[in-house]
Amino acid sequence: MDKVVHIKINGHHIRARAGQTVMEAAKAAGIDIPSLCHHPAVKPLGACRICLVEIERQRGLQPACTFPVMEGMRVETESPKVVAERKFLLELLFSEGNHYCPFCESSGDCELQALAYRYGLDHWVYPNPGEPKPVDGTREYFIMDHNRCVLCRRCIRACSELAANNTLGVIFRGAKTKVCADGDVPFGQSSCVTCGTCLQICPTGALIDRQSAYAGRESQVERTKSVCMFCSVGCGTEIITRSGRVLRVEGEWEEHNNGVLCERGRFLPFKEQRQRIQSPMIRKDGRLQPVTWEEALEAMAQVIKKTPNKKIGAWTTCRTLNLTLSEFVAVFLGKLGANVGVLELTLARFKLPMGGSLNDLLSAQTILVTGADPLLDHPVIGYHIKRACMKGARLILASDNGSQMKRFAHKIYPLSELNKAIRLCQESDAPIVLYGEETPPDQAEKLALLQKKAHFIPLFPESNGFHAKVLGLRANYAPNQMDMVYLLVADTALSAEKIKQAREAKFLAVQASYHGPLTEAADVVLPALLWYEQEGSLYNLEGKKVAVRRAVPLPEGIIPENEVLTQLAVRL
Amino acid sequence: MTKIKIATDWLAACAGCHMSVLDMDERLVELLDKIEITSCPITDLKHPPKEGVTVGILTGAVNNTSHLEVSKMMRERCQILVSLGDCSVLGGIPLMRNQVNMEEALRRAYVETESTVDGFIPRSEELAKPIPARPLDQVVKVDVYLPGCPPSAEAIYFVLSELLEGRVPVLKDQVLKYD
Numbered sequence: 001m002d003k004v005v006h007i008k009i010n011g012h013h014i015r016a017r018a019g020q021t022v023m024e025a026a027k028a029a030g031i032d033i034p035s036l037c038h039h040p041a042v043k044p045l046g047a048c049r050i051c052l053v054e055i056e057r058q059r060g061l062q063p064a065c066t067f068p069v070m071e072g073m074r075v076e077t078e079s080p081k082v083v084a085e086r087k088f089l090l091e092l093l094f095s096e097g098n099h100y101c102p103f104c105e106s107s108g109d110c111e112l113q114a115l116a117y118r119y120g121l122d123h124w125v126y127p128n129p130g131e132p133k134p135v136d137g138t139r140e141y142f143i144m145d146h147n148r149c150v151l152c153r154r155c156i157r158a159c160s161e162l163a164a165n166n167t168l169g170v171i172f173r174g175a176k177t178k179v180c181a182d183g184d185v186p187f188g189q190s191s192c193v194t195c196g197t198c199l200q201i202c203p204t205g206a207l208i209d210r211q212s213a214y215a216g217r218e219s220q221v222e223r224t225k226s227v228c229m230f231c232s233v234g235c236g237t238e239i240i241t242r243s244g245r246v247l248r249v250e251g252e253w254e255e256h257n258n259g260v261l262c263e264r265g266r267f268l269p270f271k272e273q274r275q276r277i278q279s280p281m282i283r284k285d286g287r288l289q290p291v292t293w294e295e296a297l298e299a300m301a302q303v304i305k306k307t308p309n310k311k312i313g314a315w316t317t318c319r320t321l322n323l324t325l326s327e328f329v330a331v332f333l334g335k336l337g338a339n340v341g342v343l344e345l346t347l348a349r350f351k352l353p354m355g356g357s358l359n360d361l362l363s364a365q366t367i368l369v370t371g372a373d374p375l376l377d378h379p380v381i382g383y384h385i386k387r388a389c390m391k392g393a394r395l396i397l398a399s400d401n402g403s404q405m406k407r408f409a410h411k412i413y414p415l416s417e418l419n420k421a422i423r424l425c426q427e428s429d430a431p432i433v434l435y436g437e438e439t440p441p442d443q444a445e446k447l448a449l450l451q452k453k454a455h456f457i458p459l460f461p462e463s464n465g466f467h468a469k470v471l472g473l474r475a476n477y478a479p480n481q482m483d484m485v486y487l488l489v490a491d492t493a494l495s496a497e498k499i500k501q502a503r504e505a506k507f508l509a510v511q512a513s514y515h516g517p518l519t520e521a522a523d524v525v526l527p528a529l530l531w532y533e534q535e536g537s538l539y540n541l542e543g544k545k546v547a548v549r550r551a552v553p554l555p556e557g558i559i560p561e562n563e564v565l566t567q568l569a570v571r572l
Numbered sequence: 573m574t575k576i577k578i579a580t581d582w583l584a585a586c587a588g589c590h591m592s593v594l595d596m597d598e599r600l601v602e603l604l605d606k607i608e609i610t611s612c613p614i615t616d617l618k619h620p621p622k623e624g625v626t627v628g629i630l631t632g633a634v635n636n637t638s639h640l641e642v643s644k645m646m647r648e649r650c651q652i653l654v655s656l657g658d659c660s661v662l663g664g665i666p667l668m669r670n671q672v673n674m675e676e677a678l679r680r681a682y683v684e685t686e687s688t689v690d691g692f693i694p695r696s697e698e699l700a701k702p703i704p705a706r707p708l709d710q711v712v713k714v715d716v717y718l719p720g721c722p723p724s725a726e727a728i729y730f731v732l733s734e735l736l737e738g739r740v741p742v743l744k745d746q747v748l749k750y751d
Contacts, residue, residue, distance in 0.1 A: 100667070101750035102658055102721040113750060122743050123661045123717040127710060132671045 037152035098147035106205030138188025155198030164386035234540025262379030274514035301571035312338035318462035321536035356455030366428035372436025579620035585632025638700030
């Protein structure tokens with residue numbers, strides 16, 4: 001238990017914890033101290049000075065965000081002296097750059113503007129010299145307008161502390177100071193990994209999302225807490241919608257990912273170009289034609305009834321939510337005794353204890369990554385590993401190909417020499433082992449040696465791989481040997497090889513979100529929901545049950561996958 | 573009771589601020605019991621009377637030599653000068669022009685506009701000369717600032733009411749907006 005410190009803020013007695021800053025103690029007591037550069041997710045810096053407060057027996061005003069509490073301290077947060085100083089600071093901030101609100105994308109959601117309103121700035125005291133600064137539009141998804149930047153350095157701290165990428169910094173001095181990437185190269189050509197955390201943390205309109213710019217202010221949008229479904233890490237997200245349209249996705253600050261997402265979770269979903277499947281379809285006269293759900297399910301049921309169980313095959317993507325996955329197994333394995341499986345690998349051959357947590361990873365001393373490339377396939381895990389390394393963790397890599405983690409590894413072994421890596425781990429108290437499919441079976445067994453001391457994190461290729469593995473589903477895809485095949489692919493695109501095999505089935509039923517080469521070959525097509533339309537849960541790679549929430553109304557004419565399976569079962 | 577005299581005029585403005593004055597609707601009629609609008613851009617009398625007014629209101633930024641004259645005349649003839657709207661208070665949209673060369677701006681506006689045929693830059697001696705755009709308070713002393721693009725009818729009504737009560741308006745919450 002931390003030591004209690006008694007302080008007085010604005011005349012109120014407050015019990016604070018030793019080690020807290022004045023800002024934290026005030027916040028805990030419900031006293032708001034304004035700030036611009038401060039953000040709970042990154043370390044306090046004291047760059048903007050807006051949080052200056054009057055502290056008894058301290059010379060001058062002190063920044064609340066960095067000043068630690070001390071026994072008997074007396075603090076005034078809105079005294080005339082403090083307010084006058086804050087107004088002066090705001091006037092200075094407005095004297096540089098372009099902080100003109102009417103043509104700013106962030107007007108209404110801008111923290112600088114909110115402060116100016118709060119302190120009643122009705123005009124700019126110091127003439128703005130209007131020296132234009134550059135606008136950098138070289139990044140694909142968002143723009144940096146240096147004229148709107150107040151140099152709070154939140155983006156820089158997010159880049160180094162949260163994404164552990166250290167791309168951003170500042171260049172030049174005084175009025176010429178500006179945020180730059182890699183010592184001033186265009187952002188688009190820098191070492192930026194497009195995680196978008198800087199975009200999310202920016203307090204002004206300096207960083208602008210191309211996709212959702214001018215599409216809605218905070219007061220006009222809705223936020224739905226959900227989970228990213230684009231890999232098995234299960235990062236907490238907020239889906240931002242307006243009138244049933246998804247504007248953008250942000251990382252949840254309170255979850256393990258601390259607001260960080262990766263390009264795949266934050267930006268790529270919005271590049272979707274495929275055409276949505278709107279209603280069930282049946283192949284009639286050689287061509288797919290829209291039909292009712294009843295007709296489509298009846299057609300499927302008829303074929304299933306006529307086909308011997310051994311000749312029925314059903315495969316689903318591991319991105320399927322828990323309820324649907326259970327229903328899928330209940331119908332096709334439980335009721336029909338058909339061949340069931342998943343489309344992606346599930347680390348099925350690894351017999352290792354589950355349940356290593358991502359928080360353990362962040363505080364790990366020794367990390368072993370084998371047969372996987374987290375920065376490529378599970379980027380946020382990659383960032384977590386880099387964060388741990390920055391805090392002094394040793395990264396041991398077992399990899400045969402050019403893993404992107406190589407640059408950060410302390411030791412690299414070929415997969416055939418995994419035993420050497422394991423020996424190194426044994427010297428450590430509580431190593432974290434992250435393993436992927438590329439670990440060869442004979443080597444994988446050796447990982448069991450670490451069972452007593454290590455925490456294991458399986459890097460499942462797809463979001464609900466954990467549940468698929470628990471249900472015993474294997475990647476035993478063989479539709480070409482079946483007479484009746486049901487594929488639940490949702491919005492995943494199958495490889496050309498898998499599609500070719502599926503075409504060989506006598507009767508092919510596909511449940512998918514988008515038209516594509518697979519649905520073109522199908523006899524029955526059922527529409528499926530998208531990531532932001534799903535409601536349910538999945539298990540992330542920690543084995544933690546996380547809630548996926550529907551951010552928009554259910555699209556008309558589409559029935560959730562689990563209900564479709566129930567309705568199909570009724571007909572069998 | 574003698575009515576308080578008010579004069580308004582616009583500089584480099586889009587007329588939106590004056591529209592917002594009209595947006596006071598029936599409150600404008602109510603105000604007319606207490607005030608007299610001596611001159612404004614939509615009355616016959618365009619300039620504030622020589623004998624002066626109590627309140628002068630200017631909208632728009634200063635961006636040519638005529639604006640200099642208009643603002644100086646208003647300052648001389650009023651006791652309280654209200655700078656109304658973002659262009660007047662902060663420089664606004666006209667300020668964006670300062671980022672390019674003046675000749676380039678004129679050529680773009682009068683010659684290169686997509687809809688212009690045989691365009692030319694007017695150079696008559698009678699015309700005012702363009703100067704770099706600036707907010708009103710860089711030219712004359714301003715007593716009351718009311719930002720907004722445009723300020724809402726509520727904000728304008730608030731400022732006038734406060735002035736009529738003999739108070740200096742202090743803007744906050746809903747009447748303080750920059751857009």
